Amino acid sequence: MRSVMLLGLALSLSAAAEEPDLDNGAFLHGDHCIECHMMDDHEALYSRENRLPSRFRINGQVSACVQALDLGWFPEEESDVAAYLNATYYRYED
Structure with a gap:
């Protein structure tokens, strides 16, 4: 019985941890990323023609x-920032 309860708890915690926090992603992006990626029109960085081609690549670039x-x-x-970038600029489907 105890092992079933622990398994249920572990699964519920892992599911909760998988959902990105867009507000935290926006905060971290504003606090750290904008310093390097600031341009006159910072949105141009994310909407340029040769932008990152997939959600997977967004995650990789954030990690790098x-x-x-x-x-x-x-x-x-890292997932929070990648999800924020995708929701705000890239809009790739899951």
Whole structure:
């Protein structure tokens, strides 16, 4: 019985952890990403013709920036920023 309860708890926690927090993504993007990606029209970076071609690539680029700048973000924070970028600029389907 105890193992069934632990399994249920683990599954519910992992499902909750998978949902990105767009507000946190917006905060982290504004606090860290804009410094390097600031342009006169920062939206042009995300809407240019040769922009990232898929949601998968957004996640990879966020991870690369986090590593290059040694930000020390958790994977969930990277997912939050990638989800924010996708929801705000890219709009790729899941």
